[in-house]
Amino acid sequence: MFAFSLEARSDGARAGRLTTPHGVVETPAFMPVGTAAAVKAVTWRDLEEAGAQIVLANTYHLMLRPGDALVRDLGGLHGFTAWRGPYLTDSGGYQVFSLANLRRLTEDGVQFQSHLDGSPHLLTPERSMEIQQNLGADIAMAFDECPPYPVPRLAVAEATARTTRWAERSRAAHRRPDQALFGIVQGGVHLDLREQSARSLVALGFPGHAIGGLSVGEPKAEMNAVLEHLDPILPADKPRYLMGVGTPEDILEAVARGVDMFDCVLPTRNARNGQLFTREGRLSIRNARYRADVRPPDPGCACYACRTTSRAYLRHLHLANEMSAATLMTIHNLAFYLDTLRLLGQSIRLGRFTAFRAEMLRQMAAAPRDEGPGPHPT
Amino acid sequence: MFAFSLEARSDGARAGRLTTPHGVVETPAFMPVGTAAAVKAVTWRDLEEAGAQIVLANTYHLMLRPGDALVRDLGGLHGFTAWRGPYLTDSGGYQVFSLANLRRLTEDGVQFQSHLDGSPHLLTPERSMEIQQNLGADIAMAFDECPPYPVPRLAVAEATARTTRWAERSRAAHRRPDQALFGIVQGGVHLDLREQSARSLVALGFPGHAIGGLSVGEPKAEMNAVLEHLDPILPADKPRYLMGVGTPEDILEAVARGVDMFDCVLPTRNARNGQLFTREGRLSIRNARYRADVRPPDPGCACYACRTTSRAYLRHLHLANEMSAATLMTIHNLAFYLDTLRLLGQSIRLGRFTAFRAEMLRQMAAAPRDEGPGPHPT
Numbered sequence: 001m002f003a004f005s006l007e008a009r010s011d012g013a014r015a016g017r018l019t020t021p022h023g024v025v026e027t028p029a030f031m032p033v034g035t036a037a038a039v040k041a042v043t044w045r046d047l048e049e050a051g052a053q054i055v056l057a058n059t060y061h062l063m064l065r066p067g068d069a070l071v072r073d074l075g076g077l078h079g080f081t082a083w084r085g086p087y088l089t090d091s092g093g094y095q096v097f098s099l100a101n102l103r104r105l106t107e108d109g110v111q112f113q114s115h116l117d118g119s120p121h122l123l124t125p126e127r128s129m130e131i132q133q134n135l136g137a138d139i140a141m142a143f144d145e146c147p148p149y150p151v152p153r154l155a156v157a158e159a160t161a162r163t164t165r166w167a168e169r170s171r172a173a174h175r176r177p178d179q180a181l182f183g184i185v186q187g188g189v190h191l192d193l194r195e196q197s198a199r200s201l202v203a204l205g206f207p208g209h210a211i212g213g214l215s216v217g218e219p220k221a222e223m224n225a226v227l228e229h230l231d232p233i234l235p236a237d238k239p240r241y242l243m244g245v246g247t248p249e250d251i252l253e254a255v256a257r258g259v260d261m262f263d264c265v266l267p268t269r270n271a272r273n274g275q276l277f278t279r280e281g282r283l284s285i286r287n288a289r290y291r292a293d294v295r296p297p298d299p300g301c302a303c304y305a306c307r308t309t310s311r312a313y314l315r316h317l318h319l320a321n322e323m324s325a326a327t328l329m330t331i332h333n334l335a336f337y338l339d340t341l342r343l344l345g346q347s348i349r350l351g352r353f354t355a356f357r358a359e360m361l362r363q364m365a366a367a368p369r370d371e372g373p374g375p376h377p378t
Numbered sequence: 379m380f381a382f383s384l385e386a387r388s389d390g391a392r393a394g395r396l397t398t399p400h401g402v403v404e405t406p407a408f409m410p411v412g413t414a415a416a417v418k419a420v421t422w423r424d425l426e427e428a429g430a431q432i433v434l435a436n437t438y439h440l441m442l443r444p445g446d447a448l449v450r451d452l453g454g455l456h457g458f459t460a461w462r463g464p465y466l467t468d469s470g471g472y473q474v475f476s477l478a479n480l481r482r483l484t485e486d487g488v489q490f491q492s493h494l495d496g497s498p499h500l501l502t503p504e505r506s507m508e509i510q511q512n513l514g515a516d517i518a519m520a521f522d523e524c525p526p527y528p529v530p531r532l533a534v535a536e537a538t539a540r541t542t543r544w545a546e547r548s549r550a551a552h553r554r555p556d557q558a559l560f561g562i563v564q565g566g567v568h569l570d571l572r573e574q575s576a577r578s579l580v581a582l583g584f585p586g587h588a589i590g591g592l593s594v595g596e597p598k599a600e601m602n603a604v605l606e607h608l609d610p611i612l613p614a615d616k617p618r619y620l621m622g623v624g625t626p627e628d629i630l631e632a633v634a635r636g637v638d639m640f641d642c643v644l645p646t647r648n649a650r651n652g653q654l655f656t657r658e659g660r661l662s663i664r665n666a667r668y669r670a671d672v673r674p675p676d677p678g679c680a681c682y683a684c685r686t687t688s689r690a691y692l693r694h695l696h697l698a699n700e701m702s703a704a705t706l707m708t709i710h711n712l713a714f715y716l717d718t719l720r721l722l723g724q725s726i727r728l729g730r731f732t733a734f735r736a737e738m739l740r741q742m743a744a745a746p747r748d749e750g751p752g753p754h755p756t
Contacts, residue, residue, distance in 0.1 A: 036698040037691075043702055045682065066669075066694040073670060074690055082686035291444075292451060304423065308460035312452055313415075316444040320414045323701050324421055 002138070002180040002207060004239045010353035012231065013255045015345045018239055020086040020138035021178050022078065023053070027239060027260040028348075030251070030341045031056045031088060032334055033268060036065065037081050040268050041326040042334070044082040050303060050335040051342065054086040054138075056263045059131050060095035063121070064114050068134035076136025087137035088263075090243070091128050091170075091184065093144040094212065105145070107162070125169035133176045141210060142170035144184040149217040156188035164200040171204055182208040182241060189222040191229045198233045209234050210241040211259070215250065223250070227257035234258075248277065248340055252360055255344055256353070262341075267333035272326045274318045277336045281367030283311075285329065290315045303335035304328075380516070380558040380585060382617045388731035390609065391633045393723045396617055398464040398516035399556050400456065401431070405617065405638040406726075408629070408719045409434045409466060410712055411646060414443065415459050418646050419704040420712070422460040428681060428713040429720065432464040432516075434641045437509050438473035441499070442492050446512035454514025465515035466641075468621070469506050469548075469562065471522040472590065483523070485540070503547035511554045519588060520548035522562040527595040534566035542578040549582055560586040560619060567600040569607045576611045587612050588619040589637070593628065601628075605635035612636075626655065626718055630738055633722055634731070640719075645711035650704045652696045655714045659745030661689075663707065668693045681713035682706075 001021050008015040018025040032039045032047060035058045039047055047055065057077055062068055074080045077087045093110075097103065100112035100121075109124030128143035143166045147159040163186040174181045183201035187193030201209060211230060214223045227242070234240055241261035242254050251262050267277060276283040278298035283290075285297075293311035305314070305328040317325035347356035379399050386393040396403040410417045410425060413436045417425060425433065435455055440446055452458045455465045471488075474481065478490035478499075487502030506521035521544045523537040541564045552559045561579035565571030579587060589608060592601045605620070612618055619639035620632050629640050645655060654661040656676035661668075663675075671689040683692070683706040695703035725734035 036694070036700060038695055038698070038700045038702050041701045043682070043705060044686065061698075065698055066690075070670060070690070074672060074688070080688075080691055080694075082691075292448060294452060304421070308422065310452070310458075312444075312448070313458055313460075316414070316458075317416055320416070320439075320443055322414060322416045323419045323704060324416050326701060327421060327705065 001178055004208065004237065006237060008349045008351070010348040010351050011256065012258050013344070013348045013353040014236075014258055014260055015348035016239065016260060018260075020054075020180070022084065022086040022138050025053045025086060025261075026342075026345055028251075028255050028341050028344055029053055029261050030337045031261065031263040032337075033058075033263055033265045034081075034083070036061050037071070037077055039330070039334075041272060041323070041330045046304070046327070046331050047083065047334070050331060051338045052085070052334065054088060055083055056088050056090065057135065057137065058095055059089050059092035059128060059135065059141075060099065060123075062089075062135060063092065063123075063131045064116055064119075068131040072134035072136070076134070078136065086139070087135075088139040089132045089135050089137040089141065091141040091143045092123050092131065093128070093184075094146045094243070096123050097146060097148075107165075109143070125166045126173040129170055129173040129175075129181075133174070133179065136176070137179065139180045139182060139208070140174065140176075142167040142181060142183045142206070144186060144212055146186065146213045146216070147188060149188065149213075151188075153188075153190060153193075156186075156190060157193055160186045160188075160193045160197045164197060167201055167204060167206075171206070180207045182206055182210045184210040184212040184243070185230065185234075186213045187226075188213055189218050189226060191226065194226050194230055195233055198230055202233070202235060206238070208239040208241065210243050212243045214242065215245045220250070220253070224253055224257060227254055227259060231258040248337070249364060251341070252344070252357060255348075256357060267337045268330050271329035271333045274325070274329065276329055277333050279336075279363075285311065285315045285318050285325075287315075297329070297332050298336065301332060301335060301339070303332050305332040306335075379556055382586065382615065384615060386727045386729070388726040388729050389634065390636050391722070391726045391731040392614075392636055392638055393726035394617065394638060396638075398432075398558070400462065400464040400516050403431045403464060403639075404720075404723055406629075406633050406719050406722050407431055407639050408715045409639065409641040410715075411436075411641055411643045412459075412461070414439050415449070415455055417708070417712075419650060419701070419708045424682070424705070424709050425461070425712070428709060429716045430463070430712065432466060433461055434466050434468065435513065435515065436473060437467050437470035437506060437513065437519075438477065438501075440467075440513060441470065441501075441509045442494055442497075446509040450512035450514070454512070456514065464517070465513075466517040467510045467513050467515040467519065469519040469521045470501050470509065471506070471562075472524045472622070474501050475524060475526075485543075487521070503544045504551040507548055507551040507553075507559075511552070511557065514554070515557065517558045517560060517586070518552065518554075520545040520559060520561045520584070522564060522590055524564065524591045524594070525566060527566065527591075529566075531566075531568060531571075534564075534568060535571055538564045538566075538571050538575045542575060545579055545582060545584075549584070558585045560584055560588045562588040562590040562621070563608065563612075564591045565604075566591055567596050567604060569604065572604050572608060573611055576608055580611070580613060584616070586617040586619065588621050590621045592620065593623045598628070598631070602631055602635060605632055605637060609636040626715070627742060629719070630722070630735060633726075634735060645715045646708050649707035649711045652703070652707065654707055655711050657714075657741075663689065663693045663696050663703075665693075675707070675710050676714065679710060679713060679717070681710050683710040684713075
């Protein structure tokens with residue numbers, strides 16, 4: 001029901017196949033973020049057409065609204081929504097620390113107040129497992145503590161040790177045979193803590209490993225050093241998921257260091273703010289230069305927005321606060337991310353990842369300065 | 379290039395075919411409102427799938443943003459947007475009175491300040507024609523003055539006479555051979571003024587006639603009396619368009635009185651507020667009764683939203699402020715309106731309009747009280 005096969009390696013990068021109860025995911029894979037059991041500004045049909053293979057949903061948001069018991073009663077995420085492919089749910093740990101009010105952390109778990117209505121809640125490893133089993137995603141996450149950056153090493157060490165204890169409790173509380181439970185490696189930017197965390201989790205025998213607590217403000221070099229250090233420690237025959245990352249550049253560097261799965265709000269959130277990821281660099285649609293620009297957002301892209309929309313029209317929709325601006329730009333940005341990951345996987349399967357990466361970096365450097373780096377070769 | 383053929387009559391109702399440069403419209407027809415060259419919350423593909431045949435765009439909004447000269451330079455509305463079917467633009471008259479600030483009305487036209495940035499503008503019959511020719515819709519409207527309700531009869535009489543003089547100036551200023559110009563009948567609820575207005579316009583030889591200044595607060599019986607009075611005065615071989623109307627019930631009554639075309643923001647605006655038009659009555663998706671309701675919004679509907687979405691999921695999306703709630707409910711409400719008009723036309727072509735209307739009225743009366751009247755038979 002759940003299986004991972006590593007199919008190709010090219011230098012440090014890996015290409016594989018993740019089989020889940022709701023379908024196969026070719027890795028490296030990007031997971032669009034569907035926080036409230038919906039990817040913002042688009043419908044499920046748009047995700048299918050953009051080539052999404054798996055979608056992430058947020059435990060924290062869904063436990064508060066509409067409530068995990070209701071989702072369970074309506075057939076889990078697959079019964080509740082129109083997404084027929086695999087789902088992954090996060091543990092709720094990261095978001096309870098970043099969104100909820102009046103948190104109190106104990107060995108048992110985290111007490112907090114809902115950011116929606118102030119109602120009190122307790123999230124523990126056992127409760128996180130209950131919620132995620134109610135939601136019924138194909139992949140669930142062990143409950144973890146994700147410390148902010150920077151904090152003293154001692155605080156990171158304590159959070160890391162607690163994450164391991166919570167991973168054991170998560171595993172013990174997890175019952176659904178049709179759901180894979182991944183452990184989450186913590187340890188901040190401290191390589192010895194990361195190693196300790198990874199070795200403890202590997203000993204617990206999880207079918208996949210997530211790397212949490214990165215992209216929280218640390219320098220890129222620190223993130224890459226952590227990934228390099230973890231690569232030989234994490235079992236090669238199990239998938240690795242880098243949580244919450246990132247830009248196309250970040251993803252490229254992480255793939256080069258053996259990561260298989262990603263999620264990030266960047267393509268969807270930036271779309272709503274008028275920023276497009278294109279093969280020619282990042283494009284801010286508000287820019288006056290696009291006022292009469294009849295070119296599609298990204299001439300190299302085949303998505304619905306690029307097939308039917310000019311930059312001038314998209315700029316008009318955005319400035320007129322039309323919701324369809326967000327819809328069209330989300331469709332494009334997701335297509336761009338998904339296309340990029342597909343091309344990365346292809347280059348790995350063809351044994352030419354290094355050349356592809358160099359070309360992608362070259363194009364990024366050549367992208368118009370005022371629009372930020374461009375992300376990948378055509 | 380532009381033609382109308384009346385194909386069937388059933389009691390007072392008419393079914394016809396309107397041929398335009400961008401395609402055929404079967405009447406009676408409902409035109410979704412695309413104020414800013416976009417129907418709010420949906421993409422053009424959604425409109426095609428819902429069966430829209432013609433879309434209305436607003437002269438007032440587009441002259442201000444992005445500006446009609448820009449739309450002209452980008453190929454008119456058909457070059458600017460991805461809608462390939464016919465467009466109709468209004469004259470700007472109604473909206474300059476309802477939306478703009480600091481209006482000053484003279485025989486020449488209306489001076490006003492933009493509701494967007496306070497910039498000063500002058501809208502005259504000649505300028506309205508220039509804008510509408512720049513926008514390049516298949517059907518344009520003569521510039522009119524639409525008085526509010528209620529106002530003294532004298533004010534209505536003056537506005538009506540001015541509308542006729544402006545209609546002459548509009549016709550004189552209109553040049554595009556690929557665009558049909560409709561005159562607009564005014565006259566408030568005064569049958570003699572309406573008759574006077576209609577006879578003057580008919581004498582000017584417009585290829586179609588709009589009925590403006592209704593559904594502005596007057597009792598329904600007054601509106602129906604005006605329509606009945608105008609029916610024998612307006613030429614039978616030219617299309618009649620009732621502007622800004624209305625509920626499914628209003629449309630049914632107007633079709634019974636010989637009207638062919640309609641536009642209204644009701645299906646799109648109400649969708650964004652969480653109100654669905656269904657074959658079982660109007661349904662407010664916020665209602666707690668839909669919390670765990672697994673039925674589609676409207677079990678008798680084949681739209682994308684009804685094929686893939688439960689009321690419970692739609693309610694969740696709406697309460698979570700997800701844009702896709704507006705998208706899905708707009709898709710459904712437009713499908714409902716377009717299906718209703720299609721069924722009305724079918725009943726006319728089959729010579730059974732009266733029976734259809736009676737059945738529709740019966741179903742409306744039987745619809746759940748607390749959700750308002752239901753609109754049409756299955």
